[in-house]
Structure formats: structure tokens, C-alpha cells
Amino acid sequence: MAPPSSRRSGFSKKAQFSVFTGYLLAGVAALLGFGLLLLSLWQPSAFAPLRGVASDAVAPVGTGTAIARSGSQSAFASIAGYFRAGSQNAALREEIEIARVRLAEAEAVKAENRRLKALLKIEENEVKPIAVTRLVGSSATSGRRFAFIGAGRGNGVAPGMPVMSERGVIGRVLETGHNSARVLLLTDSESVLPVRRAKGDVVAFAEGRGDGLLRVRLVNLGINPLKVGDLMVTSGAGGYYRPGVAVAVIAKITPDGGIARLVAEPSATNFVAVEPIYQPEAVALLRTPPGRDAVDESDPAPTAPDVDDE
Amino acid sequence: MMERLNPRSRSDRYGSRINRTQDPWRARSVPYLSIILASLLPVLLIADVMPLAPPLGFLMLMAWRMVRPGLLPLWIGAPLGAFDDLVSGQPFGCAVMLWSLAMIAIELIETRFPWRGFWQDWFTAGLAAVLVWLASLMLSGARLTPEMLMVALPQALLSVLLYPILARMVASLDRFRLARARRIG
Numbered sequence: 001m002a003p004p005s006s007r008r009s010g011f012s013k014k015a016q017f018s019v020f021t022g023y024l025l026a027g028v029a030a031l032l033g034f035g036l037l038l039l040s041l042w043q044p045s046a047f048a049p050l051r052g053v054a055s056d057a058v059a060p061v062g063t064g065t066a067i068a069r070s071g072s073q074s075a076f077a078s079i080a081g082y083f084r085a086g087s088q089n090a091a092l093r094e095e096i097e098i099a100r101v102r103l104a105e106a107e108a109v110k111a112e113n114r115r116l117k118a119l120l121k122i123e124e125n126e127v128k129p130i131a132v133t134r135l136v137g138s139s140a141t142s143g144r145r146f147a148f149i150g151a152g153r154g155n156g157v158a159p160g161m162p163v164m165s166e167r168g169v170i171g172r173v174l175e176t177g178h179n180s181a182r183v184l185l186l187t188d189s190e191s192v193l194p195v196r197r198a199k200g201d202v203v204a205f206a207e208g209r210g211d212g213l214l215r216v217r218l219v220n221l222g223i224n225p226l227k228v229g230d231l232m233v234t235s236g237a238g239g240y241y242r243p244g245v246a247v248a249v250i251a252k253i254t255p256d257g258g259i260a261r262l263v264a265e266p267s268a269t270n271f272v273a274v275e276p277i278y279q280p281e282a283v284a285l286l287r288t289p290p291g292r293d294a295v296d297e298s299d300p301a302p303t304a305p306d307v308d309d310e
Numbered sequence: 311m312m313e314r315l316n317p318r319s320r321s322d323r324y325g326s327r328i329n330r331t332q333d334p335w336r337a338r339s340v341p342y343l344s345i346i347l348a349s350l351l352p353v354l355l356i357a358d359v360m361p362l363a364p365p366l367g368f369l370m371l372m373a374w375r376m377v378r379p380g381l382l383p384l385w386i387g388a389p390l391g392a393f394d395d396l397v398s399g400q401p402f403g404c405a406v407m408l409w410s411l412a413m414i415a416i417e418l419i420e421t422r423f424p425w426r427g428f429w430q431d432w433f434t435a436g437l438a439a440v441l442v443w444l445a446s447l448m449l450s451g452a453r454l455t456p457e458m459l460m461v462a463l464p465q466a467l468l469s470v471l472l473y474p475i476l477a478r479m480v481a482s483l484d485r486f487r488l489a490r491a492r493r494i495g
Contacts, residue, residue: 026413029385030410033403036406036407051396138355141365142446185358209458211359211457212358212359266356
């Protein structure tokens with residue numbers, strides 16, 4: 001098909017000018033885009049207010065699809081439950097017997113713990129979530145891994161706050177709109193999280209690889225103490241996350257640490273909780289250049305004292 | 311008489327030709343609204359592992375540009391790209407630049423090869439989609455790792471394969487756009 005003849009300018013000066021103006025405008029637009037791109041690569045938070053308005057507009061629709069998504073997930077799960085129902089039933093019975101015993105033991109440990117803590121005068125402070133909300137969307141076309149949640153500045157959410165699901169860490173709030181916020185997921189290749197092994201004091205950094213796995217890099221190089229199946233939890237270094245929240249399970253050992261799988265997959269969660277920053281004073285201290293805080297959350301300096309060799 | 315023999319005798323595929331005209335609002339807004347909706351649609355997916363969805367907004371723009379040359383102004387890549395940037399997670403300005411460049415490139419290709427067919431359109435749109443895919447990965451604000459490139463490959467494949475479907479969709483949207491919906495008198 002040839003382009004319509006109305007678009008051939010011929011000898012008409014007016015048509016020639018309108019074609020020329022079209023090219024000129026498009027060229028200027030491309031240059032403008034290049035300038036804006038450089039600006040936003042240099043200052044990633046430069047257009048945060050604009051993005052906040054856009055995500056505020058999308059969030060209500062996203063809430064609807066999030067409800068539909070969790071509904072369809074449970075429907076699939078209940079269909080899948082019919083297969084293997086008998087063998088699963090027997091296995092679960094056995095498991096619950098063991099769990100009852102363990103629960104009784106845990107109660108005893110808990111009581112002892114409380115007694116010892118009272119003895120040491122350590123006060124228990126429960127972390128109260130600032131907002132409980134749904135994941136309403138994500139950047140599915142981009143190479144970056146961002147998610148949108150349905151709570152924002154109006155609910156008290158501020159940049160830097162950790163986002164948790166019932167299983168573990170999801171990510172960290174990056175930008176806020178009025179009733180929505182953008183979350184940097186752990187799998188993003190710019191996300192770095194200070195972690196330690198759940199048992200023992202192996203300190204490491206969990207970096208996103210951009211392909212859904214985390215690269216766990218040990219702070220102290222030497223003999224790699226990690227094993228496949230080790231659970232990594234937040235260490236509390238950096239001040240953003242409270243310590244002891246599950247992050248990832250080691251799936252493969254590398255010379256400098258391991259490759260780990262996420263414990264809390266954002267696509268499998270219904271509700272997430274936005275928690276306050278664990279130690280705001282420490283974060284404020286670490287956040288020296290205010291523009292760069294989107295990426296480098298973990299200054300290695302505060303982790304150095306509690307590093308322990310094995 | 312004619313009406314009784316064939317009820318559709320006085321209508322064409324855009325509806326009845328008597329007493330009806332196109333709705334100007336619909337005729338002007340459908341292309342832009344459909345591209346904006348296509349930009350928004352992937353946001354509703356939860357992609358925590360890898361980029362799952364092809365850049366639907368860009369593909370829709372390409373499809374409108376190919377199926378209906380001359381309908382969209384040459385500079386339309388900038389405003390539509392700016393909207394896409396707000397929701398796509400790319401740094402702002404990425405799609406403004408890439409979409410404008412793509413529109414200029416296709417305009418130049420069209421003046422060079424005025425007679426085109428479906429296969430050439432698919433080739434052009436596919437090539438543009440792959441180049442934009444690669445450029446957006448490189449300009450995403452994070453360093454491009456081999457792992458990232460590997461997991462994003464299905465996205466490139468999908469965006470090439472999706473063009474024919476989107477072109478058909480745009481053709482039916484175009485029929486909807488030009489349907490004689492407004493009653494005169």
C-alpha cells in the first residue's frame with residue numbers, strides 16, 4: 001500500500017512546510033527526550049512527583065486486578081488440591097504430630113526467653129506496620145524491577161521504608177505518590193541488601209541480578225561457609241530493615257558467596273506491610289548525598305564491627 | 311423495495327449511509343486512547359522475576375503508524391512516550407526519545423519505499439521493536455548484565471510475534487473509529 005497521496009507535498013509550498021515542520025518537531029522532541037533521559041539518569045528522583053500522579057491514577061485499577069489475581073490464585077490452588085489429596089492428607093497428619101511437639105517445645109523456649117529478657121531488662125518493641133496494602137502493579141515491560149503498592153504519602157508511607165510480606169522482605173519504598181508508592185524489589189539489579197545467615201554470623205550482601213535471583217556476596221572472603229539451603233535473613237545493617245526477616249535461600253554456591261532464591265515472591269503475595277525505617281537516625285547519617293539514596297542503601301561501614309569469621 | 315430485499319443495501323462496513331455520520335470525538339480519540347491503554351496494560355501484571363510483557367504501547371503505536379499511515383502526526387512519539395515513561399519504570403525521557411526516533415525512521419523508510427506490504431510492515435515494526443527493546447534495556451538506569459539480557463530475550467521475541475495480531479486489532483479499532491455512530495437530524 002502506498003502512503004496516501006495527500007501526504008506527498010509536490011510543489012505546494014504549504015504542504016512542503018507542513019512536512020518540514022513535522023520533521024522539525026519530531027527531531028526537537030527526540031533531542032528533548034535525550035536531554036530528559038540524561039537528566040533522569042543523573043537525578044533518578046527528578047520526575048518522582050509526575051510519576052506519583054500517574055501511579056495514583058493507575059492504583060485503583062491495580063487494586064481491582066490484584067483482588068482478581070489473588071482470587072484466581074486460590075481457585076487454581078483449590079483445583080490443584082484435589083490431586084494428591086490422599087497422600088497429602090497422610091503426610092500432613094504426620095507433620096502436624098511433629099509440629100505439636102515442636103510447638104510445646106517452642107512455648108517453653110519462649111517463656112524462658114521472656115524470663116531471661118526480663119532479667120536483662122531488654123524491652124520488647126513490636127514493629128507496627130504503617131500501612132497494609134496490596135501490590136497493585138509492576139514495571140512488567142522494563143528491565144528494572146519496580147512494583148506499585150496501593151498506599152502512599154496520605155497513609156504515612158515515606159521513601160526508604162521497608163515493604164514486607166508475611167513470608168519475608170519484598171523491597172523498599174523508592175518514591176511516593178499521594179495514595180500509591182513505587183517499591184524497588186529485591187530482584188532489581190540496583191538493589192543491595194545487607195544480610196546474614198540465619199544460623200551463625202556469616203555477613204553478606206544480597207544483590208539483585210535482574211533475573212529473579214539474588215547474588216549473595218560475603219563480606220569476609222576466605223573459605224566459603226555457605227551451603228545450599230541456608231536461609232539468609234536481614235542483618236539490620238544500614239538501618240533500613242529490622243534484623244532477622246527472611247530474605248532468600250541459597251540455591252547455588254559460588255566462590256564469593258552464592259546465588260539465592262527469594263523467600264517472599266512478590267507475585268505470590270496478597271497483602272504487604274509497609275514498616276517504618278528501623279533506625280531513622282542511622283539512615284539519616286548514612287544518607288550523605290541526598291540525591292543518591294535511591295540506589296546505595298548499604299554503606300559497608302556499619303557492618304564491619306559485627307563481622308565474625310567462621 | 312431495495313431495503314426489503316437486502317437490509318444492508320444502504321450501508322457499508324462503517325454502518326448505514328443514510329442519516330448517519332462519524333462521531334468526530336471517536337474518530338480523533340481512538341488511536342491515542344488505545345495507545346495509552348496499551349501502555350497501561352502491562353503495569354497491572356506483577357512481574358517480579360523478569361520483564362514479562364512486551365512494550366505494548368510502542369507496538370500499538372507502530373501498528374497504528376503502519377496500518378494507518380498519515381493518521382498520527384510525526385511528533386506524536388514524544389507526548390505518548392512521555393506518558394509511557396511515567397508508568398513503565400524506565401527513566402523519564404527514554405521513550406520520548408526512542409519513540410520519536412522510531413517515528414522519524416519509519417517516515418524516512420516510507421518516503422524511500424512508498425509501496426509497502428504486510429511483510430515489509432512486519433519486518434519494519436519488528437526491527438523497530440527489537441532496537442527499542444535493546445535500547446531501553448541499556449538505558450534502564452541499571453547496568454546491563456548478561457543475565458538480564460537472557461531473561462529479557464522472550465520479551466523481544468514476543469514483541470516481534472505480536473505485531474500481526476496488533477495490526478489486526480488496530481484494523482478493527484479503525485473500523486470502530488470510523489463507524490457512523492452519530493445520527494443526523
